[in-house]
Amino acid sequence: MKNVLLPTDFSDNSWNAIKYAINFFKDTPCNFYVLHVNKLNYHFTEEVALYIDHNHIEEVYTKPAKKKLRLILKRISKLFPNHKNQKFYTLTDYNFFIESIRKTVNEKHIDFIVMGTKGATGLERIILGTNTADVITKVKCNTLAIPENAEFKPPNEIAFPTDYSLTHNLQILEPIVDILEQFNASLKILHIAKTDSSLSDEQQKNKELLEDYFSNHSYSFHYLTNRKVEDAIQCFVESRDINIICMVAKNLNYFQQILFHTRVEKISYHTDRPFLVLHEKNE
Numbered sequence: 001m002k003n004v005l006l007p008t009d010f011s012d013n014s015w016n017a018i019k020y021a022i023n024f025f026k027d028t029p030c031n032f033y034v035l036h037v038n039k040l041n042y043h044f045t046e047e048v049a050l051y052i053d054h055n056h057i058e059e060v061y062t063k064p065a066k067k068k069l070r071l072i073l074k075r076i077s078k079l080f081p082n083h084k085n086q087k088f089y090t091l092t093d094y095n096f097f098i099e100s101i102r103k104t105v106n107e108k109h110i111d112f113i114v115m116g117t118k119g120a121t122g123l124e125r126i127i128l129g130t131n132t133a134d135v136i137t138k139v140k141c142n143t144l145a146i147p148e149n150a151e152f153k154p155p156n157e158i159a160f161p162t163d164y165s166l167t168h169n170l171q172i173l174e175p176i177v178d179i180l181e182q183f184n185a186s187l188k189i190l191h192i193a194k195t196d197s198s199l200s201d202e203q204q205k206n207k208e209l210l211e212d213y214f215s216n217h218s219y220s221f222h223y224l225t226n227r228k229v230e231d232a233i234q235c236f237v238e239s240r241d242i243n244i245i246c247m248v249a250k251n252l253n254y255f256q257q258i259l260f261h262t263r264v265e266k267i268s269y270h271t272d273r274p275f276l277v278l279h280e281k282n283e
Helices: 012-024 046-050 054-079 097-107 130-138 170-183 201-213 229-239 249-259
Strands: 002-007 030-039 086-095 112-117 142-147 157-162 186-193 219-225 242-248 275-278
Touching (some): 002 012, 002 097, 012 054, 030 097, 112 130, 130 142, 157 170, 170 242, 186 229, 201 219, 219 229, 242 249
Parallel strands (some): 002 030, 002 112, 112 142, 157 186, 186 219, 242 275
16 A cells, blocks of 8 residues: 655645545555644744643644545545545644654655645745745655646656766656556656767766666657756657656756746746656665
8 A cells, every 4th residue: 555645735726636646546555644734833942832722722723624624535535436445544733844744754654745836926936835845855755746737637758857867776766667557658768968968978877777777668768958957848848748747856956946946937837747756765
């Protein structure tokens, strides 16, 4: 059984991520943990938090959250009446958001976090939203980030941008293999260079390692030259039927401009392409 964490703030955005997750894992036996965190303000110290009236928390925060979580379960049962291989559990917590996510990941042995992302509107300048960005960068668990306008359809093509600097164990890519097999999808391994230069010896070696790792699956290599990584990926995604963009967490420094780009109004693929960010289990 896979254990999947579904953080929710009861918004349409988080509900969309829940629907996506159920569809994505519909053929996989899963335990889904629907978690709502009543967040502590970050100006609270741990000492102050100890003196908060927990009866007050129960009445004002926890009970209403539990009621809303029960409504989510009813909504799931109505929309997905035949999810026989999937079990659903609700969790509430009153804590700092990331600490709560980390605790749940450890206690429930979570394999995947699936959560919604909020597109940038008005003064919002971070494409993923603060919570999702924090989870991806601070929680060592595979995370599937679902943009608010994404609709599930079985993935046909998976994009894997890489700079061929494999600072990670290849086993970290196992979830990609699972997706390829589950959906009979093809992998597009995309290398983006700022200048038209050949691969170094190390990069060539790592490319061959990837070739060997994915040898039993449908894959192809692609090379683009563009000084801006995000523009190159946008062009690639728009020109193909890319359904999911996969990245390795250890390469996030290289891909910061993809995830946290400030000129979000020009990055249209962020509105409907999920991101899968992979972490090594022993990180």
